[in-house]
Amino acid sequence: MKIIEAIDLKKYYTRGIETVKALDGVNFEISAGEIVAIVGPSGSGKTTLMNLISCLDNATQGVLKINGTDVTHLKEAQLIKIRRENIGFIFQQFYLIPTLTVKENIELPSIFANKKFPAEIINNTLKQLGLAGKENLPVKMLNSGDKQRVSIARALIDSPRLIIADEPTGKLENKVRDEILVIFKELAKRGIAIFIATHDLELAANADRIIHLQDGKIVSKAESDLYE
């Protein structure tokens, strides 16, 4: 089952009279249960690609399918719907609300989605992430590993098919990084696709597959080494 399918995907920006080819004909697929890391030097197009897959922006050309739906030409309102129904997000900065409790932070997406998640789903998710017993603590009292666990729980609460993680281990110690990796592997076993942009080579090495970007194109590992 394909969760992401990109066919000759292009994103061009215009800067004055100049055209910046941020993505210049990218082809790849990510299946359910796969963990894929995307790496590449600054300016290679990682954020541009993440933004397209996150349904935050439209491609200039090509086709992008998320969970079978062609999102290439969708309008803002439809993109928001696809995003809510399919994608959970994890960020390096966590983006949690420090004064709210663990449970309140996890419930936040439900406020935006205008629906209430059953207590059982919330409790199961907390348990799964090793946060049982901490649900009523304000997030500001947690260490950074627990904060990232809360943000993973929040990403999972609406049963996404895809998790998009932007530098998820950037602010974490190695030990916690390994624990997050274990969590990712468990999620993948349940069929969730995980797409990670990272400079953390150890994390990337533990993915099922690495996509190397260079000047808006996917290159082989050997080619990418030429630039290091």
Ligand SMILES: Nc1ncnc2c1ncn2[C@@H]1O[C@H](COP(=O)(O)OP(=O)(O)OP(=O)(O)O)[C@@H](O)[C@H]1O
């Ligand atoms: N809104 C924009 N307008 C014009 N050019 C842009 C815009 N966003 C990105 N670019 C250009 O597109 C190219 C790819 O940028 P992108 O941010 O995707 O790279 P990146 O791989 O995420 O880099 P980094 O590792 O620094 O985060 C760069 O040349 C960048 O300057």
Ligand SMILES: [Mg+2]
């Ligand atoms: Mg970037």
